[in-house]
Amino acid sequence: MSRRPGLLRHTALLRRTALLRRTALLRRPRRFRRFRPRSLRSRLVLIACVLATSAVLVCQLAGLTVLRGWLTDQVDERLSHFRPPDRVARDMAEDRLRPPPPDPTLPSDFRVFFYDADGALLHASLGSGNGAGPRLPEREADLELTDGRPATVPAGGDGTDSGWRVLTHAGPDGTRTVVALPLDTVDGATTKLLWLSLGLGVAVAVGVITLGNGAVRLGLRPLTRVEQTAQRITDGALELSVPVPGPDTEVGRLGLALNTMLDRLRTALRRTENSEQRLRHFMADAGHELRTPLTAVQGFADLLLHEPDMPAARRQEAHALIARNAERMSRLVDDLLLLARLGDSAPAHREPVDLLSLTADAIATTAIRHPDRSITLEPLETPGAPGPAPDLAVVETPGDPHQLAQVLGNLLTNACTHTPPDSRVRVRVGAARVRTEGADSPGSGPPLPPGTPVCVVEVADDGPGIRPDEAPYVFDRFYRASPAADEGEPGTGLGLAIAAAIATAHGGRLELDNRPGEGCAFRLLLPDATPAPDDERRG
Numbered sequence: 001m002s003r004r005p006g007l008l009r010h011t012a013l014l015r016r017t018a019l020l021r022r023t024a025l026l027r028r029p030r031r032f033r034r035f036r037p038r039s040l041r042s043r044l045v046l047i048a049c050v051l052a053t054s055a056v057l058v059c060q061l062a063g064l065t066v067l068r069g070w071l072t073d074q075v076d077e078r079l080s081h082f083r084p085p086d087r088v089a090r091d092m093a094e095d096r097l098r099p100p101p102p103d104p105t106l107p108s109d110f111r112v113f114f115y116d117a118d119g120a121l122l123h124a125s126l127g128s129g130n131g132a133g134p135r136l137p138e139r140e141a142d143l144e145l146t147d148g149r150p151a152t153v154p155a156g157g158d159g160t161d162s163g164w165r166v167l168t169h170a171g172p173d174g175t176r177t178v179v180a181l182p183l184d185t186v187d188g189a190t191t192k193l194l195w196l197s198l199g200l201g202v203a204v205a206v207g208v209i210t211l212g213n214g215a216v217r218l219g220l221r222p223l224t225r226v227e228q229t230a231q232r233i234t235d236g237a238l239e240l241s242v243p244v245p246g247p248d249t250e251v252g253r254l255g256l257a258l259n260t261m262l263d264r265l266r267t268a269l270r271r272t273e274n275s276e277q278r279l280r281h282f283m284a285d286a287g288h289e290l291r292t293p294l295t296a297v298q299g300f301a302d303l304l305l306h307e308p309d310m311p312a313a314r315r316q317e318a319h320a321l322i323a324r325n326a327e328r329m330s331r332l333v334d335d336l337l338l339l340a341r342l343g344d345s346a347p348a349h350r351e352p353v354d355l356l357s358l359t360a361d362a363i364a365t366t367a368i369r370h371p372d373r374s375i376t377l378e379p380l381e382t383p384g385a386p387g388p389a390p391d392l393a394v395v396e397t398p399g400d401p402h403q404l405a406q407v408l409g410n411l412l413t414n415a416c417t418h419t420p421p422d423s424r425v426r427v428r429v430g431a432a433r434v435r436t437e438g439a440d441s442p443g444s445g446p447p448l449p450p451g452t453p454v455c456v457v458e459v460a461d462d463g464p465g466i467r468p469d470e471a472p473y474v475f476d477r478f479y480r481a482s483p484a485a486d487e488g489e490p491g492t493g494l495g496l497a498i499a500a501a502i503a504t505a506h507g508g509r510l511e512l513d514n515r516p517g518e519g520c521a522f523r524l525l526l527p528d529a530t531p532a533p534d535d536e537r538r539g
Contacts, residue, residue, distance in 0.1 A: 040223075044216045049208040056204045060197030064190055071186040072165065076150040079167040079179055084112055084126070109182055111164075115140040117174035127180075132156035134164035134180045143168070145178075152183070162187040222251040226258070238266060290332060293325035338498055352529055353404055355395045355455055356429050362408035363427060370416045373425060380430025380456050395431050397455045397526040399506045404526075407502050407510075410495040411459040411522050419463030423519070428458040431528055443511035444475045444500030453528040454508070460521035471514045475500040499524075 111127035111134070119140035125133070135156040137143055145151055145168045152163050162184040169177045222245040229242050241262065244255035300318040304310065310318070363375050379392050397404075415425045434452045448454065466474060477497040496510075499522075503510040508526040 041213070041216050041220055044220075045209060045212045048212045048216075049205050052208045053201050053205045057197060057201045060193070060200065064193050064197065067193060068186060068190045071189060072183070075165045075181050075183065075186065076167075079150055079165060079181055082110060082179060083169055084177060084179070111180045113178040113180065114171070115143070115176040115178070134166055134178075136166075136178060140176055143176075143178075153180075155182075222249075223254075226251065226255055230258070233262065238262075238269070290329060293329045293332075296325045297322050297329075332494070336494070349400050350398050351401065352396045353399050353401045355397060355404070355457055355526070356392060357394075358401060358405055359408055359427055359429050359457055362405060362412055365409065366412040366416060369413075372421060373416050375412070375416075375425045375427065378426055378428045380428045380432060380458065392429065393431075395429055395455045396529045397506075398529050399526065403502045404506070407499040407524060408457065408459075410499045411457075411524070414495055414522075415459055415461045415463075419461045419519075423461050423463040426458075426460045428456070428460070430456055432456050434525065442472050442474065442514070443509050444504050446509075448509055448525060454525045455528050457524040457526075458521050459524075460513075460519060462519040465516040465518060465520045466512075466514050468514070468516060471512060474512060475510065496522075 109127070111125060113125045113133075113136060114122045116122060121136060121138050121140075133156055134153045136153070145166065147168050147170055150165055150167045153166050154163050162182055164180045164182055166178055166180040169179070171177050222243070225243050225245075229240055233240050233242075242255040242258040244252050244259070246252040247256060300322050304315065304318055360377060363377055367373065367375055377392070412425065412427070419425070432454060434448045434450050434454055475496050477494060500510045503524060503526070506526055508524065511523040511525065513521040513523060
């Protein structure tokens with residue numbers, strides 16, 4: 001039990017030590033963060049400097065290795081061609097040969113050492129030189145050299161001299177001869193080359209840093225312009241574009257990509273602004289349209305509450321007005337919900353729709369509501385086509401039949417409501433190609449390309465037409481043209497807006513051909529599912 005506190009203290013100490021080590025490892029990189037290059041230019045210069053200096057040092061190291069090997073081979077070749085006579089080794093072992101004075105017994109810097117038959121190193125040697133010679137062991141048994149194979153041994157004395165290259169030979173009567181050559185020439189040459197390599201590496205590093213900085217700065221100048229322009233765009237100058245120095249370069253492709261992104265961003269911002277503006281106008285118009293019937297309902301309801309003794313006729317009239325305004329609000333809300341569901345998306349349900357049959361049903365439904373109205377179904381006229389007028393034919397388009405029926409019903413109701421009772425309504429159905437002269441007509445959405453095969457349903461009347469200053473706004477939400485003198489209850493101003501939204505969602509267009517004083521024609525253009533040959537589609 002007495003060991004447990006000590007063990008716990010030891011465990012706590014180990015944990016604290018490990019925590020301190022981890023903390024030190026985490027803090028260590030932060031100390032050197034300020035020394036890291038932050039800009040791309042500095043990184044490129046640093047990388048170029050490291051690569052160039054490394055390449056120079058590697059080349060110099062390879063040359064130094066090759067040079068040292070070649071010089072060592074020269075020394076080994078000299079050693080292999082020199083071997084003292086056997087009698088010299090015997091005489092040295094028997095102490096019958098006195099070493100000559102140091103200068104100049106041998107014509108070179110060779111040194112020769114001997115081991116006697118007992119394996120002891122003889123203190124007498126042949127050769128001259130200022131150094132202490134190689135460091136050889138006193139006993140032959142400690143000599144780790146192979147006969148006939150050169151090896152390098154350190155120099156004797158204080159160790160400041162260069163090493164020695166030695167070669168051993170077996171002598172007579174168990175003696176052994178060691179021939180040595182100094183490596184001071186080899187070490188001197190390699191040392192000079194090493195210092196030269198280091199100096200050259202430093203010079204290359206300084207040159208790369210000095211020249212590379214200017215070269216990289218010049219090369220990154222287009223990227224710097226892109227950065228400055230992007231900063232100005234970030235500050236709010238959205239109308240600017242990134243300069244493109246060359247479409248074939250990386251910076252040029254980056255500039256093109258950024259400009260494309262900026263164009264899409266500007267388009268999205270414009271769409272967002274337009275959508276917000278339309279939403280504000282829409283909410284304001286919806287509030288204005290709902291306020292009138294709500295005020296009427298509230299007023300008549302208050303009248304009924306505060307005047308309980310009201311005559312039956314006035315009470316009936318108040319109830320009728322409340323019901324009429326409530327019905328108007330209901331129709332307005334239904335139209336608003338329909339517009340919200342439509343939006344700009346394509347219809348979820350699509351099938352081949354026979355526009356001729358759909359138009360005939362819409363005419364029959366409208367004739368029941370307006371029995372005194374003259375409504376006729378005719379084939380579409382093709383201007384400039386020779387021969388008699390064509391007959392009615394099946395015309396198919398892909399779409400939602402219920403939504404297209406609502407478009408036709410709105411157009412027919414609009415024609416019957418806003419024209420005098422004696423005005424005729426002509427409905428024409430057929431296939432044609434988009435004409436060039438109709439591109440400037442008021443309509444919903446962008447004009448279709450001329451020559452595009454389309455299915456056409458045209459609702460024309462010979463009424464007074466629409467005023468020229470009001471024609472461009474007939475497809476706007478909650479817009480109502482100036483009412484005629486005999487016009488009944490005004491509508492919600494959403495019928496043509498709903499029809500235009502459905503036409504746009506089907507990939508088509510709703511156009512207005514207005515002739516003030518002579519009538520007007522609303523033309524529904526939809527994609528043709530079965531385009532006819534060119535000789536059957538003209539105009």
